[in-house]
Amino acid sequence: MTGASLVVTDLHVEFSGFVAVGGVSFDAHPGEVRFLIGPNGAGKTTCIDAITGLTRGTGSARLGETELLGKQVHKIVRLGVGRTFQTASVFDELTVLQNLDIAAGLHRSSVSLLRARRGVDPSIEQALEETGLAGELATPAGILSHGQKQWLEIAMLLVQDAKVLLLDEPVAGMSHDERTATGDLLQRIAVKRIVLVVEHDMDFMRRFATRVTVLHQGKVLSQGTVAEVQADPKVQEVYLGTAGAATAAAMAVVPEAVAETLKLTED
Amino acid sequence: MTKLKPLPSLRGIAALSGIAMFAVLLLAVAPAVLSDHWLNNLGKYCCWAIAAVGIGLAWGRGGMLVMGQGVFFALGAYAMAMHLTLETAGDRVPGFMVLYDPLAPLPAFWEPFRSAGFTLAAIVVLPVVAAGILGYALFKRRVKGAYFAILTQALAVALATLISSTIRETGGDTGLSDFKFFFGFVLNDPANKVMVYLIAAALLIVCLLAVWQFYRSRFGELLVATRDAEERVRFLGYDPANIKLVAFVVSALMASIGGAMFVPIVGIITPAEIGAAASILMIAGVAFGGRASLFGPALGAMAVGWGQSSLGSTWPDGWTYILGLLFVVVILFLPSGLSSLPARFAAIRRRPAEQPTPPITAAELEEVRA
Incomplete structure (x- = not known):
């Protein structure tokens, strides 16, 4: 928690000739909720994959002074970079407590792994409070609601004491109230941490983003505050095909997102 | 939060008392009730059960389909057999070696097995080193699923072929036999036979206690997590290969x-x-009993062993088919093995309309596909 920033410079990712990300640069600092948006195939998730070591990328991604690219996945995690996935991936057969306990075990000695758990770590209780899962301690993660699973994933990042949280579509499939709760949660945890969110949901982005980077076909199209980005004619062109008013419905390119937003405006 | 705490400890007590009951049955009741012949057979089943408990840990909890446990079974067995052969032969070269070449000296790798201490150490160290190297090479390269299973299976075939083809050094297909002594005890003595049985049964209990502790520890949870979502575990900062x-x-x-x-x-x-x-028969017992449960692997292995020595001797042709049929039926209708029967009955009684879904099918499918 030294206030180190995540700085990505000239990131390239290629899949056998196809350039998925071609020279993307952005940075994210503690205290802001940073959004990475763009149409399908813009390379948002690929950026996160490269930063976390899941796919190979060239260029640079630094956390403070430390270069992340080229390191093994679990070593990058140990440096304090945590992520979630588009589909919630919690351990279905384990309880909420067991899930969190595994996440907290990162900094434990191997000998203590051989003992049974006694009681609940303070860091786990704190994360449970923070994410509103305190009542679900003994629930198997597999029967949690979709939103709760996403919160559990965020809670797991909190107990693993991640300095950087890379969240891949955290509110996909959530109800309006759940989205609001998630947004508030993100703003709370972003006070001391770097939070980078990949999203399709423009409404959610508008409400909670501090700064936004728009990707298009593997390149940075626009960068700035929500208002700046929305006013950018290049962004409007990509999202609308023509230069028009960037309405909530029109800015979302994904059909579900459009449907969602339309539903919301009807309500 | 308070609701959770009594649960695992209750379950822990149930498991412990189960192990205690099993111990009483094996160590006190069985020697008093069974004939020498059947006690000896039970001892044999205990040996398979010990291997099965390990398979339950690796396969049931860890998701590694270890199809070649015969390799490690062989390391312990041949280390022991070499020592017992040398003990029986005394200062002379073992009989079967003289048969092929009366003048040849004892092979160099046999020599240290004269020592009882070396033999006991070898039984522990050899498999640890062999599995350590093999496992490190495979897991770091992320070999898993069917590839892992086939590779381990191939190793078992290779080792069996190697032993078959080195008649002078290992006894070949005839194997090693006619042991007279067991660390100084005369093996023909019925009292000593009971002692050997008791050692095997006690070791089985120790192994059960060991996996019981594994399953309730954080490592056990981590192992299940690795089985179900290896990549996710990696993103929690662990190297799944080590687990x-x-x-x-x-x-x-x-x-x-x-x-x-x-x-x-x-x-x-x-x-x-x-x-x-x-090696496959060992797996069959584990699948039959319930690979992820505490007692399933041991009981399954003992059941298969018993079937083999009772049915297998009276009706050898039919036994193979019965075993195969049992295997198919269990995999089809009871993917979690026989030990999941009580839970399934309970579930059916609780909500008769609802069909309980077998919990392991998804993982099983994934394993086959992977």
Whole structure:
């Protein structure tokens, strides 16, 4: 928690000739909720994959002074970079407590792994409070609601004491109230941490983003505050095909997102 | 929050008292009730059960389909058999070697097995080192699923072939047999036979206690997590290879211990007992009993062992088919093995309309696909 920033410079990712990300640069600092948006195939998730070591990328991604690219996945995690996935991936057969306990075990000695758990770590209780899962301690993660699973994933990042949280579509499939709760949660945890969110949901982005980077076909199209980005004619062109008013419905390119937003405006 | 705490401890007490009951049955009741012949057979089943407990850990909890546990079974068995052969031969070269070449000296790798201490250490160290190297190489390269299973199976075939083809050094297909002594005790003495049985049964109890502690520990949870979502575990900052390695090495150690006790109880070890078929039979017992449960693997292995010596001797042709049929039926209708029956009955009684879904099918499918 030294206030180190995540700085990505000239990131390239290629899949056998196809350039998925071609020279993307952005940075994210503690205290802001940073959004990475763009149409399908813009390379948002690929950026996160490269930063976390899941796919190979060239260029640079630094956390403070430390270069992340080229390191093994679990070593990058140990440096304090945590992520979630588009589909919630919690351990279905384990309880909420067991899930969190595994996440907290990162900094434990191997000998203590051989003992049974006694009681609940303070860091786990704190994360449970923070994410509103305190009542679900003994629930198997597999029967949690979709939103709760996403919160559990965020809670797991909190107990693993991640300095950087890379969240891949955290509110996909959530109800309006759940989205609001998630947004508030993100703003709370972003006070001391770097939070980078990949999203399709423009409404959610508008409400909670501090700064936004728009990707298009593997390149940075626009960068700035929500208002700046929305006013950018290049962004409007990509999202609308023509230069028009960037309405909530029109800015979302994904059909579900459009449907969602339309539903919301009807309500 | 308070609701959770009594649950695991209650379950822990149930599991512990189950192990205690099992211990009483094996260590006190069985020797009093069974004839010498059946007690000896039970000892043999205990040896398979020890290996099965290890398979339960690696396969049931760790998701590694270890199809070649015969390799580690062989390491323990042949280490023990070499020592017992040398003990029987005394200062002379073992009889079967003289048969092929009367003047040849004892092979160099046999020499250290004269020492009882070296033999006991070898039974522990050999499988740990072998499984450690093999597991490290495989898991770091992320070999898993069917590839892992086939590779381990191939190793069992290779080792059995190697032993078959080195008649002078290992006894070949005839194997090693005719042991007279067991660390100074005369093996023909019925009292000593009971003692050997008791050692095997006690080791089985120890192995059960060991996996019980594994399952309730944080490592056990981590192992299940690795089985179900290896990539996710990586993103929690663990190297899944290390977690799997520990489970694999422990299971190899257990197979070796089972093999070592098999030799004085059965009195012979041959490549047939450690090859592909034998390795699969070990797996079959575990699947039959319930691979992820505490008692399932041991009881399943004992049941298959019992079936083999009762039905297998009276109706050898039919036994193979019965075993195959049982295997198919269990996999189809009870993917979690026989030990999941009580829970399923309970579930059916609770909500008769609802069909309980077998919990392991998804994982099983994934395993086959992977």
